[in-house]
Every structure is written in structure tokens, then in C-alpha cells.
Amino acid sequence: MAKLTIEDLKxxxxxxxxxxxxxxxxxxxxxxxxxxxxxxxxxAREVMNALMEEMAAADRQDIRVVTSGCMGMCxxxxxxxxxxxxxxxxxxxxxxxxxxxxxxxxxxLLGEVQTEFTLAKM
Amino acid sequence: MTVNDLVQRFGLRVIAGDKGLDRQVEDGxxxxxxxxxxxxxxxxxxxxTIQGHQNIVAVAVLRDLAAIIVTGGQKPDxxxxxxxxxxxxxxxxxxxxxxxxxxxxxxxxxxNSGAK
Amino acid sequence: xxxxxxxxxxxxxxxxTAGADCIHILVEExxxxxxxxxxxxxxxxxxxxxxxxxxxxxxxxxxxxxRVGLGLSLIATAAERCEGRLTVETEPDAGTKVxxxxxxxxxxxxxxxxxxxxxxxxxxxxxxxxxxYSHIIDGEEFTLDTRELKTEMGHLSLTNPVVIHHLxxxxxxxxxxxTANNGP
Numbered sequence: 036m037a038k039l040t041i042e043d044l045k046x047x048x049x050x051x052x053x054x055x056x057x058x059x060x061x062x063x064x065x066x067x068x069x070x071x072x073x074x075x076x077x078x079a080r081e082v083m084n085a086l087m088e089e090m091a092a093a094d095r096q097d098i099r100v101v102t103s104g105c106m107g108m109c110x111x112x113x114x115x116x117x118x119x120x121x122x123x124x125x126x127x128x129x130x131x132x133x134x135x136x137x138x139x140x141x142x143x144l145l146g147e148v149q150t151e152f153t154l155a156k157m
Numbered sequence: 158m159t160v161n162d163l164v165q166r167f168g169l170r171v172i173a174g175d176k177g178l179d180r181q182v183e184d185g186x187x188x189x190x191x192x193x194x195x196x197x198x199x200x201x202x203x204x205x206t207i208q209g210h211q212n213i214v215a216v217a218v219l220r221d222l223a224a225i226i227v228t229g230g231q232k233p234d235x236x237x238x239x240x241x242x243x244x245x246x247x248x249x250x251x252x253x254x255x256x257x258x259x260x261x262x263x264x265x266x267x268x269n270s271g272a273k
Numbered sequence: 274x275x276x277x278x279x280x281x282x283x284x285x286x287x288x289x290t291a292g293a294d295c296i297h298i299l300v301e302e303x304x305x306x307x308x309x310x311x312x313x314x315x316x317x318x319x320x321x322x323x324x325x326x327x328x329x330x331x332x333x334x335x336x337x338x339x340r341v342g343l344g345l346s347l348i349a350t351a352a353e354r355c356e357g358r359l360t361v362e363t364e365p366d367a368g369t370k371v372x373x374x375x376x377x378x379x380x381x382x383x384x385x386x387x388x389x390x391x392x393x394x395x396x397x398x399x400x401x402x403x404x405x406y407s408h409i410i411d412g413e414e415f416t417l418d419t420r421e422l423k424t425e426m427g428h429l430s431l432t433n434p435v436v437i438h439h440l441x442x443x444x445x446x447x448x449x450x451x452t453a454n455n456g457p
């Protein structure tokens with residue numbers, strides 16, 4: 036039975052050694068990718084992939100990514116919610132990989148809400 | 158009208174099977190359930206689908222289709238492209254919905270013998 | 274769904290909503306027997322047996338039962354389309370087991386797809402939940418157990434994006450090996 040090899044695990048640890056990411060650090064920014072059935076059907080997993088790539092590149096300690104179930108807004112999926120320092124959550128709709136990268140770089144990192152992609156205020 | 162005529166007219170991106178671009182287009186069809194395509198797609202049609210795995214080439218060969226247009230911004234995988242190249246079945250890409258392209262194809266006379 | 278791995282992601286999310294802290298996922302591709310089996314087992318709060326019938330009814334809402342979502346009816350239809358079926362075993366406080374079988378070679382059988390992305394998506398979103406993923410192709414098995422992985426990784430969190438990046442690549446690699454070793 037195969038598992039990840041020792042080499043795989045070693046490499047993962049080596050590559051991650053320089054990362055400053057903390058497990059339980061206080062999150063200034065919380066990003067929720069909604070993973071209900073409609074979200075998954077509309078491409079939420081690919082949105083998550085793109086987000087994680089951006090997260091790896093940014094290597095910030097204070098951004099947390101979570102998933103949640105359906106929020107009941109199925110026709111605008113994939114939906115992503117960005118919350119900065121427990122402020123007002125901004126819900127982005129009809130997301131895809133490219134929009135996610137933009138929202139991450141401009142909103143999560145720089146605090147600029149990308150209104151072209153947002154839902155009306157929650 | 159040939160497959161290549163449609164490529165030129167609608168700016169379709171050719172990603173495989175270019176040796177089949179001179180095939181005649183006799184009709185058009187839309188559908189994503191492979192068994193249904195196998196049962197009903199007309200010979201010589203351009204088939205619009207969001208499916209991208211290699212079974213689409215098998216179906217196209219079986220039913221002697223003119224070309225496959227993968228819609229919705231979907232991208233067929235490498236095996237699909239290889240098979241399509243082997244079989245000479247053009248695979249074209251369309252970034253928007255099947256519905257939109259189908260409407261345009263129909264309006265220029267594909268599968269619509271009234272309107273040429 | 275375009276890929277079976279997306280159905281798996283969806284059903285696993287059901288288990289998480291049901292309060293599970295451990296989810297087992299099995300994908301078994303048995304080409305000689307022409308059978309593909311998917312099993313997702315959670316230790317969440319389960320459901321009363323009389324709800325099973327309604328589980329794949331997309332019009333049953335959370336007003337009459339726990340929210341099970343459209344996910345089960347979608348995978349049920351996908352399986353039935355491929356001469357297979359969905360079975361669900363569940364009991365209150367005893368978790369839920371979902372099993373979907375497909376005729377492997379059926380023309381309408383969606384590809385298994387990117388399981389690495391599905392598993393790592395589950396891990397990222399649910400750091401407190403343990404996942405055990407087994408993928409068997411013609412008898413050869415690959416397994417990933419987040420409990421073991423966490424022990425190996427030590428202080429490194431599995432939700433660390435750099436870990437996830439490399440983990441995803443490693444899983445894809447291992448699955449690729451499995452497929453290559455058991456080629457058609």
C-alpha cells in the first residue's frame with residue numbers, strides 16, 4: 036500500500052521551512068469560500084485552488100481561509116466572503132480563479148473592496 | 158460550409174484535429190450526455206458540448222461528426238487532444254455558452270435549411 | 274458534476290455539516306470487474322432511517338428534515354445513469370455511510386478527476402477534521418491519513434498554503450503512479 040513517500044514529506048517540510056505561517060495566529064483577514072453543492076458545481080474548488088496559490092505566494096500570517104456550506108444564494112455561486120478585522124463581510128459573487136486572485140491581492144492584501152464583483156451589502 | 162469556415166467566422170480556437178478542418182458541416186447539435194449524443198447526433202454535425210474528456214472523441218468518431226466545439230470556457234484534457242489529433246476530429250473552443258453559439262450557427266444556416 | 278471528485282467533495286461536506294470529526298473516503302477502480310466504487314463515511318450525527326428515502330429528493334427542504342442538499346440526488350442520478358446505484362446507511366448518532374457504484378466503462382461515467390484538489394480543499398477548510406483517503410486501482414492502493422500526516426508534519430500546519438501546494442502535487446504524483454502502474 037502506497038502512502039506519500041518519505042521524500043515527499045521531507046520535501047514538503049523543507050519547502051515550508053521558510054514560511055512564517057502560524058497555525059493558530061489571530062486572523063486579521065478571513066476568507067470564506069462557500070462549498071455548497073451549487074458552489075462546487077459552479078467552480079468553487081478551482082476558486083479555492085487559485086486562492087491557495089496566492090496565499091502561498093503572499094505568505095502572510097494573518098489571513099485565514101475557511102470553507103462553509105451553502106449560504107442560500109445559489110444562482111450567484113461561486114460566492115466568496117472577505118472579512119477584514121471583524122468588519123463588515125463583503126460577499127463576492129460569480130467568482131472564478133482570475134477574479135479570486137484580484138480580490139485577494141487588492142482586497143485581502145490592500146483593503147480595497149472590488150465592488151465590480153460584489154453582492155449588495157449583507 | 159466547412160469546419161474551417163466556422164473557425165474563421167466565429168473566431169473559434171482550434172486546439173486539436175486540424176487535419177480535419179476541411180470537413181463539411183452538415184448540421185449542428187448540442188448536448189452533454191454522451192449516451193444521448195451517441196443515440197441522436199446527426200452525421201456531419203458540429204457538436205457543442207461542455208464535456209472535455211476523451212470519450213467525446215470516441216463518440217464523434219462513432220457518429221461521424223464534423224467537429225466538436227467545447228463551450229463554456231471548458232478545456233479538454235491532453236488525452237482528448239491527442240485522440241482528436243490521431244482521429245483527425247477538430248476540437249474547437251468557445252468561451253461562452255452552447256446556447257449563444259448555437260443561436261449564431263443556426264442563424265447562418267447550420268441545421269436550418271430554411272435560412273441560408 | 275463534471276468529475277466524480279466534485280461529487281465526493283460535496284458529499285464529504287455533508288458529513289462536515291453533520292458534525293463529523295473524521296471522514297473516510299474510498300475510491301476503488303476495479304477495471305476487470307468493470308466497477309467503480311465510491312464510499313464516503315462520516316461519524317457525524319446521522320439521520321433517522323425513515324429519512325433515507327427522502328434523501329435523494331431534491332425538493333425536501335430543511336424545514337422537514339436536516340439539510341441534505343441536492344448533492345445526494347446528483348450522485349444518485351450519476352450512478353444510475355451508469356447502471357449503478359447509491360446506497361445510504363445512517364442512524365442517529367452513528368454517522369452516515371454513502372456508497373455509489375458505477376459501471377466503470379459506461380460511456381456516461383464522468384472521469385474521477387482531480388482527487389488531490391478535492392482532498393486538499395477538504396483539509397484546508399477543516400483543520401480540526403481528520404480525513405482518511407484511500408484510492409485503489411486494480412488492487413493497488415494509495416492511502417492518505419491526516420492523523421499520520423499531522424504527526425509527520427510536526428509543528429507545520431496542514432492548512433499552511435505552502436504545505437498544501439506541495440501536498441497537492443505529491444498526491445497527484447502518487448495517484449499518477451498508481452494509474453501508470455495499472456495502465457489499460
